[in-house]
Amino acid sequence: MPREILSVAEMVAADRAAVAGGTPTAVLMERAGEAVAQAVRARYARRPVVIWCGPGDNGGDGYVAARHLRRRGWQVVVEVAYPPSTDAARRAASRWKGETRPLSTELAAGALYIDALFGAGLSRPLEGEVARLARLCREQPLAIVAVDTPSGLHGDTGRPLGEAAFHADLTVTFHRRKRAHVLVEGRKACGEIVVADIGLRSVQDVDLFENDPRLWERRFPWPALDAHKHTRGRLKVVSGEAWNTGAARLSARGGLRIGAGAVTLLSPPSALAVNAAHLEAVMLAPFETDADLESAGEQADAVIIGPAAGVGEVTARNLAALARTGAALVVDADALTSFRRDPEELFACLDRDDVLTPHPGEFERIFPGLLAGSPERIAAAREAASQAGAVVLLKGADTVVAAPDGRAAVSLNGTPWLATAGSGDVLAGFIGGLIAQGMESFEAACAGAWIHAECGARHGPGLIAEDLPGLAPAALAELYRRR
Known part of the structure; x- marks a missing residue:
């Protein structure tokens, strides 16, 4: 329990x-x-x-x-x-x-x-x-x-x-x-x-819980005996332009490692060559317009948008297009900041299956004054989830995950080794990969945060974000043995 x-x-x-x-x-x-x-x-x-x-x-x-x-x-x-x-x-x-x-x-x-x-x-x-x-x-x-x-x-x-x-x-x-x-x-x-x-x-x-496997392990999406890649979830990740592609690749690799059966990086034409040079099991597909993204999103169970996507109107339009597809969205980084002048425009695009993953600075941009005005981070995250109508994961040493229905969980296994560039991109990939496999979004965010921290603790000093996807199999194997 x-x-x-x-x-x-x-x-x-x-x-x-x-x-x-x-x-x-x-x-x-x-x-x-x-x-x-x-x-x-x-x-x-x-x-x-x-x-x-x-x-x-x-x-x-x-x-x-x-x-x-x-x-x-x-x-x-x-x-x-x-x-x-x-x-x-x-x-x-x-x-x-x-x-x-x-x-x-x-x-x-x-x-x-x-x-x-x-x-x-x-x-x-x-x-x-x-x-x-x-x-x-x-x-x-x-x-x-x-x-x-x-x-x-x-x-x-x-x-x-x-x-x-x-x-x-x-x-x-x-x-x-x-x-x-x-x-x-x-x-x-x-x-x-x-x-x-x-x-x-x-x-x-x-409705406030410790975030550890007792909270979500019974609903973890282990593959069935007759599983194949198309039954294990379709995850898509939006890449930035040519000089800003690494963050999205980290997310894609994280989603693949966490178990999503088919992961596709959606790339602007200018970034196709650089992305192709770095990808193996992750697939690659081009898009030029928000309409192209909408069409691609219709073939996905979950889409991650934000890691190095670029801040501005283009990213805001791309998110709005993806929101029309029915795919669950994991909204991170630049996709959050793109709505800093009108957060209500972002909230109008979201539903309860979507997940926002802000660090405190991004949280302040989308929910101005809420963190400083709340008695503590749990109350702030809960109010944010209520305002957004979506799951909110407020990053930190005491990461809080809150759902629009009032449920919340606090991670106790945070580690300072995760304080490195790109770490949050992998976290978005873990969450998106779990949602793509059919895990309910609040539980996917909790599980992704716990596994992410567990990976960081397993590595310890010297960790860089590129290490994290490769650390996931050991953490997953331990969870699998506990079933």
Whole structure:
């Protein structure tokens, strides 16, 4: 089953549902604190531990973790920032029989610190000694484990609520990741993230998911026993002029590697010779006018337009012609920028089977002010998909895929090695190739993004875009074995 990503409100609802179903908060707290202790013991050699406890249930988790670590022979001190303020936290504090002292800003380099001050539900900036401690921690190389989220982060955006926030090497959260755990700013503050099962049930009607194979692998378009190239999908890619052809070839090769049975590069006459010199299994066909493109698109299941296509009215007309064919469109790069003066003209050409693949700069051109004005990237991508009436893939270290019906997914396997010219062209090819094979567009965009990142991680340093299509077979073979 795909794993949901929860908002703070949804996590609160899951907790309340568990309590209403007969599991007391004290029991959930005991499970959470024990999970923190287990994660610490699994990852760190025994050393002195200082646990900072706040007033709420996050602090209660800290008292429980202290008890379990002490029981295992660890030297533990609890430092109290505020007295416990909830019944469950007071109960947990009363069961802690070890050393307790006020919160201190005197830090020891060899100790392990556990931040159980405030969890994902914090809604105001850190204050007083807690804020001072957070600032001091950023100046010293300390080992810090956070309970739920590092204190001072907003649980829905991953951004600091004020000037001071903690950063952790390890964050232990419960039941499901929250948005702060998947958006890049929060992920950087959280370090390694462990999701512990404390016996909660899934929340109903959640439509935000981790983008990994559990979300789409059951509908991945593996070929049937009697498959041939014409049943595996027809993908076409629009090339730029003679001096701008490499990006489209990268897309075409990506589509071929991901499994499309027949891939054709549609080339202006001036670029035929240079494209022919570089193509083998990818076919080549000329076009001169938007009418020619429309005719070619009628023989395709999916068409990619944008990679080095040229910015301007010609590309805008070409996209409009392809939109009349019924083929699903993957709209990237120059094809997006060509509509920067009138995004509504682009949206009028699209339907829910089409996919837009902007990086943040292109996103701003087509959806001006939306990214800056949204609380976070998930909300921005969802609103963009609603405005465009198409799937939107907002690229980044935390790539977000959003559908017009509200579904969204966030990639967790992003890698900085993909930050290289042409990488996005291959991604467009992966997505177009999957759509051509009959995969639903939202799932194709999710699968393409995950496989793309997996390829980048497999290669690592020194990656260039030309490497990516050749890395796809190993990633696909692993998926095939998992069926």
